Every structure is written in C-alpha cells, then in structure tokens.
Amino acid sequence: MSFQTIFEIQQSMTVNNRRTVGQQVSRSGQIRTAQYLTSVPWVFTITPHNYLYYPQVRDVIQSIDNLDRQTSMVITFDTPELEWFVAYQGGASSAPTTMTLDSTPAPNATTLSITGVPSASGDIFKAGDFIMVDGYTYKVTQDVARADTISVPIHRPVIGSPTAGAAVACAENCTFNVYAEACPTYTLTPMTDGAFVNWDGPFVFRENVAP
Amino acid sequence: MSTTMTALSSANINHAEFIKMTVGDPATYYFFCNAASPISVDGMTFNGLGSLLLLGEINREVKATSVDLSVSLIGIDPSNIALLLSTDIKGSLVEVWRGFLDSDNQIITSPSQQFFKRYTGIVNSVAINEDWNEQLRSRVATCSIACTSMRKVLENRIAGLKTNQASWQFYHAGDTSMDRVAAISNTYFDFGKPPTKGGSASNPADTAQEVVDSVGAP
Numbered sequence: 363m364s365f366q367t368i369f370e371i372q373q374s375m376t377v378n379n380r381r382t383v384g385q386q387v388s389r390s391g392q393i394r395t396a397q398y399l400t401s402v403p404w405v406f407t408i409t410p411h412n413y414l415y416y417p418q419v420r421d422v423i424q425s426i427d428n429l430d431r432q433t434s435m436v437i438t439f440d441t442p443e444l445e446w447f448v449a450y451q452g453g454a455s456s457a458p459t460t461m462t463l464d465s466t467p468a469p470n471a472t473t474l475s476i477t478g479v480p481s482a483s484g485d486i487f488k489a490g491d492f493i494m495v496d497g498y499t500y501k502v503t504q505d506v507a508r509a510d511t512i513s514v515p516i517h518r519p520v521i522g523s524p525t526a527g528a529a530v531a532c533a534e535n536c537t538f539n540v541y542a543e544a545c546p547t548y549t550l551t552p553m554t555d556g557a558f559v560n561w562d563g564p565f566v567f568r569e570n571v572a573p
Numbered sequence: 574m575s576t577t578m579t580a581l582s583s584a585n586i587n588h589a590e591f592i593k594m595t596v597g598d599p600a601t602y603y604f605f606c607n608a609a610s611p612i613s614v615d616g617m618t619f620n621g622l623g624s625l626l627l628l629g630e631i632n633r634e635v636k637a638t639s640v641d642l643s644v645s646l647i648g649i650d651p652s653n654i655a656l657l658l659s660t661d662i663k664g665s666l667v668e669v670w671r672g673f674l675d676s677d678n679q680i681i682t683s684p685s686q687q688f689f690k691r692y693t694g695i696v697n698s699v700a701i702n703e704d705w706n707e708q709l710r711s712r713v714a715t716c717s718i719a720c721t722s723m724r725k726v727l728e729n730r731i732a733g734l735k736t737n738q739a740s741w742q743f744y745h746a747g748d749t750s751m752d753r754v755a756a757i758s759n760t761y762f763d764f765g766k767p768p769t770k771g772g773s774a775s776n777p778a779d780t781a782q783e784v785v786d787s788v789g790a791p
Contacts, residue, residue: 399678469612472676
C-alpha cells in the first residue's frame, strides 16, 4: 500500500497542476502573460497523519522505504477515503467505461475527440471531471454536452502519442503514476508497547511523465 | 531586414524552445524541446522531451555580440552521457529556436510560421556537474554543454593570405607577384626621398642604388 496508504490517511492534500507562466505588469498596470509549454505534471503535497501507532504501520513504513524517492507507484482514488476527489459529475448513470479516442490528437493538443459515448441526460462531462488517456490523467475544463462524438477540452497538452481507438478512462478509473519527490523521515515517540510515528514533513508526489 | 513576430501581438503568448545539436561526421542529430509531446517543424522532430534542464541566457542586442550559451541536460539519461563523451562533441553545431504556439499548442503558421532561430554556435566545452547533498542523501548529476557563438569563433579565427612568396604561390601557383617581397622586406620607403634599407634614412645616397639594384630597375 505504502504511498497509497499515505494518500488515504492524509491530513490534508495540496494539488498543484499550474502551468508554467511568466507575468509582467507594466507601470500603467497592464499585465502580459507568457506560457512556457510543459507537461504540467500533477504534484500532490500530502500532509500525513501523525501519531500513527508504530506496531500497526510497520508494513506501511517498510513499503515506503522500499519505494523511497527512487521508484514510482500508481495511485488510485477509487477508494472510500478518496473517491470524492475524482467522482463523476456528468449525466451518465455511472462513470463511462466505453469511450475511446475518435481520432489521433495532434501533438500537445488540448482538445480530444472522443467516441463511444454512453447515453446521458444533459452533459456527459462537467467541468472538473477527470479523464485518462494513455496512462495520463487530465481534467475536463468545460461542460461537454452529450453526443455520439464529443470534443473534450483538457487542462494540459496531451502527453505522449495516443492514437485513435485508445481507451479513455473516467473518474474513479483514472490513476496517477507518481514519484515521491520528497519522502520524509519519521520520529518515533515511545509509548506503551510501541511508539507514535511523527513524520518530519509532508510527502510531495510528482507525476511520472515519461513519454 | 526586420522580422515581424505576429505572435507577440497578443497579450497572452504561448511558446516553446527548441534545440538541435549536430554532432560528428556523418552527422548525428539530437533534438531537445520543452513540450509535452514531440513537435515536428521544418522537417525536424524535436523529441528530447525528458532531457532539457536549462537553456542559458541569450542576449539580443542591436549590435553584434559574441555571447556564450549553456545548455544543461539531465545526467541520468544514458544517451545524454553518451553525447557528452562522444569524441566529436567539441565543435558540434548548436542551434536554438523559439516557436510560438496557438491555443491548441500548435506552431502558428498564419500569416507566417512563428518559428524563429535565436542562436547558432558550436560546442566549446562540456562538463558533468555533481550536486552531492549528504543531508538530503541526494546526488544529482547534470550534463552541461557550453556553446560559443559563431561570432566569437570568427573573432578567434586566424585567416587570410600572407604576402610572401610561399603563401602566395600556395593559393596562386605560378603567380610571381610576391617573389621579390623577401628582397624588399627590410627596405624603408620614405616617400619623396630615395629608398633605404634597414629602416634608416641616415645615408640615403649610399643605399639608394642598392635598393634599385635589388628591386630591379624599370
């Protein structure tokens, strides 16, 4: 479980999916912006719960030690503790599982053409819904009305080279392949028959973008 | 001739940097870019997406300047290490472009392609830098490539044709124009006075005939 457990027993989670943008404000107060094209990787900063009972979490600690900052792990939000983060908001009866790419997107495109759309009342996607293509998860930036083939705007450039027919996962079926950019050590405070675990800082997880 | 960058007319621009290295003979090409997916432009596909760490400052001035440029690459990638250790790396051609993108992250092509060369130079030096942090238990290796602009290359280049017999005939075989240079090389010509040898005009009357004899009378 390891990193997955840290996500599930978090005290708080900071989500960073900001683009790389430069800003300048002139003396007349007018702002100009320039975006530097990047992959916009997901970065999660997880503040773990302190006072975990050491005898109960030794396996978790060991699995974290095994991964350390060296090995990536796929995180799913399809758990009772986390499903609120990626919950489907659209009009289908459940998160769509039949959708595929209708055409091969242009490199770095921010719009996907998707087919195999199930029936739905109203919008098939609401802004903020999650979709995953080729192992990379994107957020839908605008409501998308239901149609046989839909054009879905996403929050960052499409990563890699997905082709027409690639499966499109939605909502709780989306995953995040992450490295621990910061993997805190821990301090043990002895108590009866064991010790409390105090993490020395937050975990920082960065998406593994490796096309 | 000035270049109009129409992409800059927007208050919100979207851009990317592109680097091409040409190494060795026959040439091996390396392409680096900061985009999320490979970008093809002008017949080149920039796909080194996981390598580029840093592109140094490029100074643009009205007057021609000869500034250096540094390119930093991730040292974990074995292809980057191989690039630095290749015997032909020094002197390799480095070209840098900036491309402006539309709202769907495609190179703008209308009214003209917004893809502009910013720098041309050659690799002057390479280095592998290590950042060791015992406290954090981290060790990061970075491959750095120092580039020298073509202008500085030209500044340091010694070129030309010496006005002596050997050099002249190396380029122009059979041309005897410089054959007498050695004979008159130490002759002092003080115009309006008779020529002298040895750079001195102390006794012009004595030396005048010597020089005439040496050069050859008309």
